Amino acid sequence: MKILCIDIGNTNLNYAIVEKMEVTDANSFPTKRLKKDLHYIKEFHTLIEKHAVSAVSFCSVVPDLNNRLRTLLNLEIPIYQLTNQTLKGLDLNYPKPDEVGHDRIANALTAQTYFSVPAIIIDLGTAITLDVVSDKGYEGGIIAPGFELMTRYLNEQTALLPELDNEALGSVKGSFGKSTVQAMQLGVSIGFSGMVDALLQHILNTMKDSDAKEPIVLSTGGSIANLTQDWVEKTQFVDHITLIGLAVAYERWANKDSCN
Secondary structure: OOEEEEEEOOOEEEEEEEEOOEEEOHHHOOOEEOOOOOOOHHHHHHHHHHOOOOEEEEEEOOHHHHHHHHHHHOOOOOEEEOOOOOOOOOOEOOOOHHHOOHHHHHHHHHHHHHOOOOEEEEEEOOEEEEEEEEOOEEEEEEEEEOHHHHHHHHHHOOOOOOOOOHHHHOOOOOOOOOOHHHHHHHHHHHHHHHHHHHHHHHHHHHHHHOOOOOOEEEEEOHHHHHOOOOHHHHOEEOOOHHHHHHHHHHHHHHOHHHOO
């Protein structure tokens, strides 16, 4: 079953055709800056016709766009929105389930369906999220500022520090900065990896104390390239993890009679 999966974030929109873990022509669907007029609708219609899509599955953190998306799509095929109310087959062990980001739920569904639990998912986007999935369901996580926020903040909140070129940060070398820019590059590049490592270690230590078996660690997101090289061995990278989870969510909802 081919599903058009759409992830509407605060600043970006991601979408692709998903069938199980196969994401069709992924490079043809780059991340787009979110625009309130949703001018992508023509692209969606083209993809639906081209790939004989069976359904649309989306999640959104912009409530004002949800009904507009449904209206503009105007489709005869099912249009499903992942929320904590429509979720099937994954318990949310959270005092206020409506506070859990729907993209984080989608990530958890991918881990639960195609990998093993317990799992820790590190999503390196505008914000960094680390989420824990166990055999009891979604357990919670940690949210921290992402790489782009860190680099932008230094420039915006100081009078003399320049804006950094994110593309150049991955190649920064040396123990000490010999210029203001190099000092900033080292601080952000090494500090970012150190922060993510500290967050991961905190969760691993907590899970070890609870006698849980060793979790698999999955990673995703555009800022993965800004982590130091040793991170390649620490996690398993899963591209399009949110979109894959949206396909899982729709299939479970469509077969809700067989899900808890």
